[in-house]
Each structure stands twice: as C-alpha cells, then as structure tokens.
Amino acid sequence: MNISKLEFDTEARPTIAKRIAESLRDAIVSLDLKPGDAISESDIAARFGVSRQPVREAFIQLAEQGLLRIRPQRSTEVVRISIRDVLNARFVREALEVAVVRKAAAECANMPADTFEDLFREQMAASDANDYRAFHARDDAFHRLIAKLSGNEFVWKLIDAQKVQMDRVRYLSLKLGMPATIREHRDIGEAILSGNPDLAEAQMRKHLRKIDTQIHQIRDLNREYFQEE
Amino acid sequence: MNISKLEFDTEARPTIAKRIAESLRDAIVSLDLKPGDAISESDIAARFGVSRQPVREAFIQLAEQGLLRIRPQRSTEVVRISIRDVLNARFVREALEVAVVRKAAAECANMPADTFEDLFREQMAASDANDYRAFHARDDAFHRLIAKLSGNEFVWKLIDAQKVQMDRVRYLSLKLGMPATIREHRDIGEAILSGNPDLAEAQMRKHLRKIDTQIHQIRDLNREYFQEE
DNA sequence: TGCGGGAAACTGGTATGGAAGTATACATGT
DNA sequence: ACATGTATACTTCCATACCAGTTTCCCGCA
Numbered sequence: 001m002n003i004s005k006l007e008f009d010t011e012a013r014p015t016i017a018k019r020i021a022e023s024l025r026d027a028i029v030s031l032d033l034k035p036g037d038a039i040s041e042s043d044i045a046a047r048f049g050v051s052r053q054p055v056r057e058a059f060i061q062l063a064e065q066g067l068l069r070i071r072p073q074r075s076t077e078v079v080r081i082s083i084r085d086v087l088n089a090r091f092v093r094e095a096l097e098v099a100v101v102r103k104a105a106a107e108c109a110n111m112p113a114d115t116f117e118d119l120f121r122e123q124m125a126a127s128d129a130n131d132y133r134a135f136h137a138r139d140d141a142f143h144r145l146i147a148k149l150s151g152n153e154f155v156w157k158l159i160d161a162q163k164v165q166m167d168r169v170r171y172l173s174l175k176l177g178m179p180a181t182i183r184e185h186r187d188i189g190e191a192i193l194s195g196n197p198d199l200a201e202a203q204m205r206k207h208l209r210k211i212d213t214q215i216h217q218i219r220d221l222n223r224e225y226f227q228e229e
Numbered sequence: 230m231n232i233s234k235l236e237f238d239t240e241a242r243p244t245i246a247k248r249i250a251e252s253l254r255d256a257i258v259s260l261d262l263k264p265g266d267a268i269s270e271s272d273i274a275a276r277f278g279v280s281r282q283p284v285r286e287a288f289i290q291l292a293e294q295g296l297l298r299i300r301p302q303r304s305t306e307v308v309r310i311s312i313r314d315v316l317n318a319r320f321v322r323e324a325l326e327v328a329v330v331r332k333a334a335a336e337c338a339n340m341p342a343d344t345f346e347d348l349f350r351e352q353m354a355a356s357d358a359n360d361y362r363a364f365h366a367r368d369d370a371f372h373r374l375i376a377k378l379s380g381n382e383f384v385w386k387l388i389d390a391q392k393v394q395m396d397r398v399r400y401l402s403l404k405l406g407m408p409a410t411i412r413e414h415r416d417i418g419e420a421i422l423s424g425n426p427d428l429a430e431a432q433m434r435k436h437l438r439k440i441d442t443q444i445h446q447i448r449d450l451n452r453e454y455f456q457e458e
Numbered sequence: 459t460g461c462g463g464g465a466a467a468c469t470g471g472t473a474t475g476g477a478a479g480t481a482t483a484c485a486t487g488t
Numbered sequence: 489a490c491a492t493g494t495a496t497a498c499t500t501c502c503a504t505a506c507c508a509g510t511t512t513c514c515c516g517c518a
Binding site: 244245246279280281282283300301302303304 | 470471472473474478479480481
C-alpha cells in the first residue's frame with residue numbers, strides 16, 4: 001500500500017472567529033439582525049460566551065463583505081440595504097455567471113439529460129411545502145452546479161460573496177415568484193444541455209435581472225430596512 | 230447652512246492593521262517577501278514596533294486574498310505562486326473586464342478622442358525610462374479608467390483583488406513586453422472610442438490572455454517561487 | 459423651563475499574558 | 489546504529505487589560 005500520498009484536511013477545525021462570522025452572517029441575511037441595528041463586540045461576545053477578540057475578527061470579515069459598518073469609537077451597525085449596492089452586486093454576479101454558463105453550455109457534450117432533474121424536483125417540493133430555506137438552498141445549489149459543470153467551481157466563492165448583498169432582498173421577497181424561479185432555472189438548464197451558449201447567456205441575464213424590478217417593490221414595502229438614497 | 234449632514238472620510242485614519250496589511254502586500258507582490266518564506270506574528274510585530282494583534286488581523290486579511298497561508302500552531306507562510314490560481318484569477322478578471330469594456334464601448338458617445346492620450350504618453354515615458362513601478366501604476370490606471378468610463382468603477386475593487394494573484398507573475402516578467410502592452414492598450418482604447426463593443430471585448434480578451442503563455446516561461450525561470458502541481 | 463458642563467458609560471483599537479498545539483533537538487535505552 | 493521518549497522553543501488562537509475617542513445623561517445654573 002502506498003501511504004506517501006495520504007493527507008487529511010488541515011482546515012477541519014474552524015476557529016471561533018469563523019464560526020461567529022458565519023453565525024452572524026446568517027442572522028443578518030435572515031433579517032434576524034435588522035438593518036440599522038447597532039451591535040457591539042462585547043455584546044456579541046457575551047452572548048456567545050467568548051472573548052471580544054474572535055468577535056472582533058468576525059466583525060472585520062463581515063465589514064469587508066459589506067454587511068457591517070464599523071465606526072471606530074462609535075458603534076458597529078448592520079448596514080441598511082442599498083439599492084445601489086444590490087445592483088452593483090447583481091452586475092458583478094451577472095458578469096461571472098454569464099461567463100460560466102456559456103462555458104457550461106459549450107462543454108455540454110457529455111452531460112446526461114437528467115443532470116438537473118434531481119435539483120428541480122427537490123426545489124419544486126420545497127416550493128409546494130413553502131419551505132423557503134430549502135428552496136433557497138436548492139437555488140444556490142443550481143447556480144453552483146453550473147459553475148462546477150463549467151470547470152470553474154472556484155467562481156462560486158465570488159458569486160456567493162456578491163450574493164450576500166442580494167440575499168436580504170431575496171429573503172424579503174419570500175413567497176414572490178418561487179414557481180417563476182423554477183421555470184427560469186428550467187430554461188437555463190435546457191439551454192445548457194442543448195449546447196447553446198447564446199441562449200444560455202440570455203436566459204441567465206433575464207433570470208438575474210428580475211431583481212432590478214423586484215427591489216423597488218420590496219423597498220416600498222420595507223422602507224425601514226433600506227438606506228435613503 | 231445645514232451642517233448636520235456634513236461628514237468627512239471616516240476611513241481617513243487607517244488602523245495599524247490596515248497599514249501593516251498594505252505594507253505586507255507590497256512586500257509580497259514585489260517579491261521582497263519570497264514565496265515559501267515563513268513569517269510569524271511576533272516577528273512582524275517586532276519589526277514594525279507594534280503589538281501582535283494588528284499584525285494578526287493583517288495576516289487574516291492577506292490569507293483571504295490568497296497571499297498567506299495560516300497553519301494554526303504551525304506557521305504562516307507566503308504562498309507559492311500557483312499556475313492554477315493565477316489562471317483562475319485571470320478567468321474572473323476577464324469576465325469582469327469584458328463586462329465593463331463592453332459597456333464603456335457602448336456608451337462612448339460623448340467621450341473626447343484624447344481620453345486615453347495622457348495615460349498612454351505617461352506609460353510610454355515610463356517604458357522608455359525603464360521605470361517599472363510607474364509603468365505598472367499606469368497600467369492599472371488604464372484598466373481602472375475603463376471601469377470608471379463604464380459607470381461601474383466599483384468593479385475595480387474586485388479586479389484589483391484578483392490582480393494580486395497575477396501581480397507577482399507580472400513583476401517577474403518585468404522587462405518582457407512593455408511596448409507590446411502599450412500597443413494592446415491602444416487597440417482597446419480605439420475600440421472603445423469607436424463604439425465597437427465586440428472589438429473591444431476581443432482586444433481585451435487577447436490582452437488578458439497573454440499571461441496564459443507567459444506564466445509557463447516565468448515558472449521555468451523561477452521554479453523556486455512556484456508550487457509544484 | 460431651557461441650557462451648558464462634565465462625569466460616566468459606552469464604543470472600537472491596541473497591548474500583553476497565557477493556553478493549546480506542533481516541530482525539533484537531544485538524551486536515553488536497547 | 490537506531491528507534492523512542494522528552495524537554496524546549498517555537499507557532500497561532502483566545503482572554504484579559506488598558507487606551508483613546510464618542511455619546512449619553514444628569515446635575516447645576518440662569
């Protein structure tokens with residue numbers, strides 16, 4: 001037996017800071033922590049039963065993702081949703097997703113026709129059950145799968161980073177348009193499997209740009225969560 | 230006069246952590262800190278005359294940019310250049326730059342014909358003087374200007390983040406092809422000003438993809454800086 | 459009643475000490 | 489000569505203490 005190539009995952013033990021960051025991110029995206037809320041290092045530290053240091057590192061990370069605004073000596077607050085920032089994130093995400101979906105469509109030769117079927121079925125089930133969490137998880141999984149099929153799964157990390165800016169809007173739109181989303185995913189999937197990059201690109205752009213119109217409705221219904229601009 | 234809304238740049242007072250991070254990034258990109266070098270919090274802290282905490286935060290930031298590898302309880306080292314990572318960064322950068330250059334070309338209507346002239350002249354001067362620092366600064370300025378012209382200057386932040394993965398290769402290629410670069414920039418500029426998105430896209434892709442062939446030469450000349458893969 | 463003034467209670471930023479884990483040199487026993 | 493145990497000197501991660509601004513609020517005063 002050749003043992004020389006054995007390795008185990010050295011990143012397996014996440015630090016407290018990372019866990020805190022993840023937990024806070026979930027809380028922010030799910031609007032458990034509301035836009036505009038002020039939080040402090042010591043407050044969160046006490047709530048988690050840890051010291052300020054790892055919390056501080058989590059804050060810094062979330063601030064870089066644009067979810068927190070750290071004002072030294074003043075406060076740290078959950079940033080309000082900015083239409084501008086959401087659209088900027090959408091622009092970047094679109095550029096990236098178009099690139100990968102085109103590649104996926106171009107290299108579809110050896111893909112089985114039922115590549116997406118499991119995902120679609122699960123997502124429809126989630127939709128019928130009004131299980132938003134599962135629905136969104138499957139939504140992400142679909143987009144991630146496309147990146148993987150294109151041979152550029154690493155791009156998902158960036159798409160995901162952009163997505164956080166859009167996730168709160170998506171959360172607020174909840175019941176709006178779950179069936180429509182599934183239909184759009186089907187269109188994208190078919191375009192990929194038919195090996196048509198141009199069509200896949202068009203469908204993807206159409207899918208992603210729906211947020212441009214949705215966001216204004218969402219803001220009008222949730223003014224207090226949005227930045228005045 | 231309403232003074233209540235006045236604000237000055239609250240980011241004006243950079244923290245020690247941010248300054249350390251920037252300084253280290255420069256050192257890494259310019260190969261002053263060599264790929265594979267091990268550094269420690271206390272070591273760097275002593276060298277800068279500060280405590281370990283801000284250094285630690287700088288380390289974390291650089292690790293997220295993919296420049297450092299933190300192995301808890303073991304060491305922190307400057308990551309070796311990975312051809313795979315460089316090409317991944319190039320893929321992302323290309324997707325973003327194509328998106329902005331197309332928009333720039335499409336909205337070129339009211340751009341004066343000499344928009345890029347100053348930059349080109351300065352870059353040629355830097356090339357003649359063999360001033361690599363100035364040359365690369367102008368190079369960045371050109372790409373950044375395109376993003377700005379497209380109305381999406383914020384994309385530059387992301388392009389810049391991807392670029393660090395390519396910067397060390399660029400640094401190693403130094404004298405290679407400065408005139409060629411200027412020529413490519415001219416082609417891109419002309420395509421934009423002539424309002425031809427397709428041509429602008431093609432020129433941009435050609436420009437960015439030169440690294441794909443360069444990188445293998447660079448690696449063969451600097452094996453010790455590259456990851457075995 | 460309205461308005462300063464200033465102490466006190468916050469905030470985030472930095473410094474420092476200790477805990478837990480790992481690498482390495484070296485002694486020890488066979 | 490060669491494994492194996494162990495002391496020691498690192499490393500990062502977390503906790504604690506202190507510092508320097510900022511905000512809040514209450515008290516004294518007009």
